Amino acid sequence: MDIRYFAWLRERIGIAHEQVETDAETVAELIEELKTRSDAHAFAFSDTAALRAAVDQDLVTFDAPVKDATEVAFFPPMTGG
Template sequence: MDVLYFAWVRERIGAPKEQVETNADTVSELVEELRARDDRYAAAFADLSALRVAVDQELAEFDAPLADAKEIAFFPPMTGG
């Protein structure tokens, strides 16, 4: 699946997008796999309360299933104005 990173998440990881092979059943399990990769990912996913996630361009919770998902995006909360 494609995993997209936006704003400071992209800056910490050092890439805007990557293709990820995973056995994760939920977004949370995917996050745990990513955190284990190296310190950049651990830093980016250190505080999940500071992140939002979208599964196939739909806002989702971290317990959302990944079955058949093609794209996961991680980004900080939006501020209006």
């Protein structure tokens, strides 16, 4: 699965994307797995209230399934202008 990071998540983790193999069933479970990859991942995912996710380019909640996904993206909340 391709994991993509945007904005300050990319800056905190130090990469824009990575390939991971996961047994996670949901976005929340995936986040818990990603936190264990490094201290930078743990820091980036420390406040999930400040995160949004998309599975295969559809905005989702953290209880959304990821089992058959090819891409999961994480980013801060979007603002209008």
